[in-house]
Amino acid sequence: MFKPLSDHDRKKQISVKGLAGVENVTDLKKNFNRHLHFTLVKDRHVSTKRDYYFALVHTVRDHLVNRWIRTQQSYYKKDPKRVYHISLEFYMGRTLQNTMVNLALENACDEALYQLGLDMEELQEMEEDAGLGNVGLGRLAACFLDSMASLGLAAYGYGIRYEFGIFNQKISNGWQVEEADDWLRYGNPWEKARPEYMRPVHFYGRTEHHPDGVKWVDTQVVLALPYDTPVPGYRNNIVNTMRLWSAKAPCEFNLKDFNVGGYIQAVLDRNLAENISRVLYPNDNFFEGKELRLKQEYFVVAATLQDIIRRFKASKFGSRDIVRTDFSSLPDKVAIQLNDTHPALAIPELMRVLVDEEKLPWEKAWDICIKTCAYTNHTVLPEALERWPIDLFQTLLPRHLEIIYEINRRHMERVSSLYPGDMDRMRHMSLIEEDGQKRVNMAHLCIVGSHSVNGVARIHSDILKATVFKDFYEMDPHKFQNKTNGITPRRWLVMCNPGLAEVIAERIGEDFIRDLDQLKKLRNFVNDEAFIRDIAKVKQENKMKFAVHLEEHYKVKINPNSMFDIQVKRIHEYKRQLLNCLHIITFYNRIKKQPNKQWTPRTIMIGGKAAPGYHTAKMIIRLITAIGEVVNNDPVVGDRLKVIFLENYRVTLAEKAIPASDLSEQISTADTEASGTGNMKFMLNGALTIGTMDGANVEMAEEAGDGNLFIFGMRVEDVDAMDAKGYNASEYYNRIPELKQAIDQIKILIHNQKKTNTFVQYVNQMCFLLHRFKVFADYEDYIKCQEKVSALYMKPKEWTKKVIHNIAGSGKFSSDRTISQYAREIWGVEPTLEKLAAPDDPK
Numbered sequence: 001m002f003k004p005l006s007d008h009d010r011k012k013q014i015s016v017k018g019l020a021g022v023e024n025v026t027d028l029k030k031n032f033n034r035h036l037h038f039t040l041v042k043d044r045h046v047s048t049k050r051d052y053y054f055a056l057v058h059t060v061r062d063h064l065v066n067r068w069i070r071t072q073q074s075y076y077k078k079d080p081k082r083v084y085h086i087s088l089e090f091y092m093g094r095t096l097q098n099t100m101v102n103l104a105l106e107n108a109c110d111e112a113l114y115q116l117g118l119d120m121e122e123l124q125e126m127e128e129d130a131g132l133g134n135v136g137l138g139r140l141a142a143c144f145l146d147s148m149a150s151l152g153l154a155a156y157g158y159g160i161r162y163e164f165g166i167f168n169q170k171i172s173n174g175w176q177v178e179e180a181d182d183w184l185r186y187g188n189p190w191e192k193a194r195p196e197y198m199r200p201v202h203f204y205g206r207t208e209h210h211p212d213g214v215k216w217v218d219t220q221v222v223l224a225l226p227y228d229t230p231v232p233g234y235r236n237n238i239v240n241t242m243r244l245w246s247a248k249a250p251c252e253f254n255l256k257d258f259n260v261g262g263y264i265q266a267v268l269d270r271n272l273a274e275n276i277s278r279v280l281y282p283n284d285n286f287f288e289g290k291e292l293r294l295k296q297e298y299f300v301v302a303a304t305l306q307d308i309i310r311r312f313k314a315s316k317f318g319s320r321d322i323v324r325t326d327f328s329s330l331p332d333k334v335a336i337q338l339n340d341t342h343p344a345l346a347i348p349e350l351m352r353v354l355v356d357e358e359k360l361p362w363e364k365a366w367d368i369c370i371k372t373c374a375y376t377n378h379t380v381l382p383e384a385l386e387r388w389p390i391d392l393f394q395t396l397l398p399r400h401l402e403i404i405y406e407i408n409r410r411h412m413e414r415v416s417s418l419y420p421g422d423m424d425r426m427r428h429m430s431l432i433e434e435d436g437q438k439r440v441n442m443a444h445l446c447i448v449g450s451h452s453v454n455g456v457a458r459i460h461s462d463i464l465k466a467t468v469f470k471d472f473y474e475m476d477p478h479k480f481q482n483k484t485n486g487i488t489p490r491r492w493l494v495m496c497n498p499g500l501a502e503v504i505a506e507r508i509g510e511d512f513i514r515d516l517d518q519l520k521k522l523r524n525f526v527n528d529e530a531f532i533r534d535i536a537k538v539k540q541e542n543k544m545k546f547a548v549h550l551e552e553h554y555k556v557k558i559n560p561n562s563m564f565d566i567q568v569k570r571i572h573e574y575k576r577q578l579l580n581c582l583h584i585i586t587f588y589n590r591i592k593k594q595p596n597k598q599w600t601p602r603t604i605m606i607g608g609k610a611a612p613g614y615h616t617a618k619m620i621i622r623l624i625t626a627i628g629e630v631v632n633n634d635p636v637v638g639d640r641l642k643v644i645f646l647e648n649y650r651v652t653l654a655e656k657a658i659p660a661s662d663l664s665e666q667i668s669t670a671d672t673e674a675s676g677t678g679n680m681k682f683m684l685n686g687a688l689t690i691g692t693m694d695g696a697n698v699e700m701a702e703e704a705g706d707g708n709l710f711i712f713g714m715r716v717e718d719v720d721a722m723d724a725k726g727y728n729a730s731e732y733y734n735r736i737p738e739l740k741q742a743i744d745q746i747k748i749l750i751h752n753q754k755k756t757n758t759f760v761q762y763v764n765q766m767c768f769l770l771h772r773f774k775v776f777a778d779y780e781d782y783i784k785c786q787e788k789v790s791a792l793y794m795k796p797k798e799w800t801k802k803v804i805h806n807i808a809g810s811g812k813f814s815s816d817r818t819i820s821q822y823a824r825e826i827w828g829v830e831p832t833l834e835k836l837a838a839p840d841d842p843k
Contacts, residue, residue: 028105028112031059050186052118053126056109057096057189061230063103066839068230068239074836075154081332081829082311083148083155086304086346087141087339088297089280090159090242091133091166093491093651095190095229097124098146101495102232128183129650131165132244132280135570135608137378139651140456140677140815141339146488147819149233149240150514151831158304160296161191161227161244164279169609169648174625176610176618178282191227191244197310198248199224201302203295207399214356216399222273223248224303234490234514237836245303247276283611294388294396301346305353308334327358331371335827338450340378341386341442347373347449348403356399362406374826375446375453376483378674380460380468381574386442387433393440404440408432411448418475429471447472447479452826454483457675457696459716483822484699485675486815489516492681496655499538500686504807507531514833516814523808532800539662539686539803546660550644556632559639562601563793566657566687567665568649571610571617574672578620579775580606580665583786584627584643585742591637599640600790605657607646621645626749654678659685663789666691667782669773671716673697680813686803690789692778696813704809708802712785713778722777732776739779 036047036055075082100106113120133139141157148155167178205219224245231240249270275292276299312333313322336346347369354365379385393401408431419425431448433439447453447469455461461482465473473480494501494513504512507525512518525531540560547558567580584604591599606624610617628643646653664682666673666689673695683689683700690710691697701709714722733740792799811817823829 025108025112025115028059028108029116031062032056032112032116035059049122050126053123054189056113056120056123057127060096060099060103060105060109061189063105064099064230064232064239067232067237067836068241070237070839071239071836072241076314079333080154081335081827082308083153083335083337083823083827083829084158084304084308085141085144085148085155085337085339086158086301086343087138088159088300088342089133089138089339090130090141090145090157090244091135091138091651092130092142092229092242093139093655094124094127094129096127097495098491099232101490102146102150102234104235128186129165129652130183130188131181131650132159132162134166134280134282136677137340140485143486143488143491143677143815144819145231145240145242146234146490147486147815149231149238150236150488150490151816151819151823152233152236152238152834152836153240153819153823153829153831155240157231157240157242158300158307159242159244160277160280160300161246162277162280163246166280166609166650167282167612171621171625171645171647174622174629176621178612180279188227191229194226194228194243197226197307199226199303199306200250201247201299203298203396205398207402213359214399214402216352216356220273221250222276222299223250224299226303226307235835236833237838243304243307245277245300247274247278247299249273282609283613291392291396294392297342298345298349298397298400301343301349305346305349308336309353327354327360327368328364330368334372335829336373337822337827338373338375338446340376341446344375344386344442344446344449345397345400347445348400348407351403351407352399355403366407366410369449370451373446373450375450377443377446377453377455377460377464377469380463380674381672387439388442390432390438390440401440404431404445407445407448415475425471429475443469444472447476451479452481453479454481454826455674456483456485457699458482458484459671459693459698460674460695463671463716481825483818483826484696484812485677485680486813486818487677487680487684488815489513489684491655492658493684497538497542497659497685499541500535500659500807503531503534503538506534512811514816516816517811519808519811521808522804526801526804526808531804532797535686535803535807536796536800539660542659543662546656549656553647554644556642556644557639558603558642559601562603562639562642563662563790564660565602565604565663565665566607566661566682567667568605568607568646568654568657569676569678571608571620572614573616573620574668574773575608576667576669576773576775576778577606577608577624579667579778579782580604581620581623581627581746582739582742582775582779583783584631584641585745586738586783587786588631588634588637588641589738589741589745591640592634595636600793601640602790603642603644605644605646607649607653607657609649623746623750630749654681658682658687661685661687662793663687664689664691666694666697667713667778668692668694669778670694670714670719672773680810683806683813684810686807688789688799688802688806690782690785699812700806700809703812704806708805708809710785710789712781714774719774722774727771727774727777729771729776732779736776736780738783739776 032055035058036051100109110120145157163184165181165183168181170177170179200221201224202216202219202221205216208215208217225248226243226245229242231242276295281293312330313324338344338346350369351365354360354368355362412426412430415426415429431441431444433441455464465480508518508521543564544560547560550556550558567577569575571577610621624645628645631637631641631643646657658681661682664679664687666676666679670692671694676695679689679696679700688710689697689700692713693711693715701711733743820831823831
């Protein structure tokens with residue numbers, strides 16, 4: 001089989017003007033050797049590949065540090081309004097290549113290592129993914145950090161430095177098995193510990209009410225140690241900061257315990273405090289009300305708010321002197337963005353600081369709080385909305401519960417005055433839910449305590465206003481707005497698909513990397529024969545490269561001329577991997593029925609992790625692998641259909657799979673996916689989308705043109721109508737022969753697997769009960785739409801024309817556009833494309 005060019009080899013043949021800045025290769029080699037011999041190896045006589053990797057990182061980091069310091073100095077000098085993006089998740093992936101791209105060092109480093117006899121791609125593979133997030137929300141936060149730096153915003157990302165990130169997924173006998181992600185075992189060369197900014201965080205205790213205010217006493221203290229990671233903007237010499245907090249136990253020991261021989265136990269008990277930052281909760285779109293999770297949420301906001309207020313009060317770089325004491329100007333200098341409800345405790349914590357510590361009157365403090373905070377909602381699924389038990393709050397955060405009660409009392413007075421006698425409305429809008437166990441509704445807290453509430457796609461924002469938060473919207477319509485998600489084109493085009501970036505740059509120049517709207521210019525080349533050939537050639541090279549990867553890792557021979565049909569995302573019922581499975585079985589049956597017919601060959605890949613406690617999702621994975629075992633070993637089918645489950649899907653694997661994809665599966669039930677960002681990555685990298693009118697798919701169809709996506713299935717209004725009428729899955733099962741055949745085959749397949757009873761029970765639920773995500777209702781339309789996909793794929797030129805329309809229409813989905821809208825319409829700051837002076841320029 002012909003082995004495709006690697007990105008390394010391709011860069012020996014091409015050089016995109018502006019995609020690789022000029023750098024002194026000799027100096028890079030000298031600095032590399034200096035780090036290798038004096039910083040890392042020291043007394044050892046033999047260098048390992050990991051030594052080479054760390055030497056390369058330190059060499060690249062040298063170019064970051066001066067820019068980092070100069071950026072922070074400029075912020076203190078100009079004293080701009082600062083933006084604080086608080087998120088429990090930052091799914092950063094690998095940092096090395098992204099940093100080289102943004103600093104224009106990639107080709108120079110490549111050449112320097114080549115001259116030293118080293119392969120840069122091999123060294124890049126040594127880097128661990130920083131998997132501190134659950135795919136969507138955490139990856140979005142990472143894209144936002146890149147865009148905020150690239151747009152010159154004085155912005156900071158605040159989160160938790162989890163010792164163990166999202167678990168590594170292994171497939172054993174077809175089942176998912178979780179392994180701990182010990183991503184720090186070799187150290188993290190990108191971070192810098194900042195113990196001088198360590199902050200105490202309090203838990204438990206009780207409150208005392210005095211004439212001069214309320215005191216929170218007898219608390220347990222955990223220390224928050226910050227680790228800073230530089231976030232470089234794209235070629236503008238600006239380097240912002242992501243600050244992640246690690247939990248540390250205080251040094252003091254209980255002297256009494258020590259004296260009675262409890263010293264060892266006292267030391268061991270320190271682990272209980274440090275468990276706060278031990279592990280990322282692996283649930284996505286599912287609320288799990290554990291005490292440790294609530295501790296994590298308060299830990300990050302308490303430490304972050306102390307940092308924010310310290311910086312607000314300080315006068316200049318490196319100073320700890322307090323010069324600003326009037327908190328009236330806080331909203332003019334600070335914008336806090338809450339990434340979903342996880343950091344919702346920032347609202348009562350800010351009130352506690354302003355009222356209890358800074359002694360502001362409640363009304364003034366509340367006005368400041370609302371003007372400072374803004375809330376982004378990421379889901380409409382009821383099971384994902386956080387509702388914390390009052391009893392847990394009372395034990396863990398007694399002062400905050402008092403503050404929430406007071407917020408709710410005043411909120412209820414306002415609702416009552418606006419809607420007298422409307423008890424149902426008051427119950428729906430209360431921060432405290434009283435049906436069954438009393439709980440705090442964190443989404444309601446965010447809405448009441450923020451000046452802005454936004455969804456992440458237009459259809460999602462409309463659903464929030466029409467259903468989930470309808471009462472709040474009617475009371476405060478000015479708060480609600482939309483900010484459609486976006487992705488950074490630096491990582492998701494320039495870095496992961498250099499061949500496509502090169503072809504685009506040859507036609508329209510390189511400015512699209514900072515202004516993705518310029519991709520619209522590609523519409524002028526839709527009928528350009530040379531451009532069509534170039535786009536198709538890049539796609540085929542990416543497919544051949546990924547096919548080599550698949551054959552090495554999955555031992556399945558791939559037909560690189562087959563359609564690469566990919567669905568990669570968290571495994572969840574609403575994302576409907578089951579619908580994809582039904583298509584696979586239907587296609588398989590058709591090939592078996594007519595083996596001599598010319599079929600459009602497909603390699604269908606499904607990847608994603610199931611939350612460890614989400615048993616249905618784990619069963620879906622087992623179903624996919626079981627189908628693959630049958631299909632891949634059937635000689636009648638051959639290479640016309642292959643099914644692969646992509647194990648341990650993560651950022652690094654996405655960077656390989658997405659550029660190679662022909663077809664992107666975005667098939668969630670209408671009104672369940674808030675936005676999606678994977679759909680945007682596939683679109684930008686030249687895949688066509690088969691999808692429902694859900695999330696950002698709606699806007700993608702508008703931008704590319706309806707005829708350039710394969711849209712099928714029920715719309716939101718159809719789903720609502722079906723809910724009102726009632727959904728009868730068995731009616732579809734009995735009416736559609738191919739569906740009945742597929743389901744019956746699944747039953748037979750499952751009877752041959754372990755855990756038979758559980759599996760059969762779920763299949764019966766899917767078939768005959770009121771299945772919530774209506775897989776059967778969309779089956780027929782989905783199969784017909786897949787037939788259109790297959791027919792078009794057999795016409796390569798027409799297919800590629802639609803690909804060009806999609807790439808040309810993907811400019812809207814840059815996170816630069818998203819962040820620019822947040823900046824102007826929520827945070828009150830102005831983005832800029834101005835560059836900071838480089839370190840070697842005079843100040």
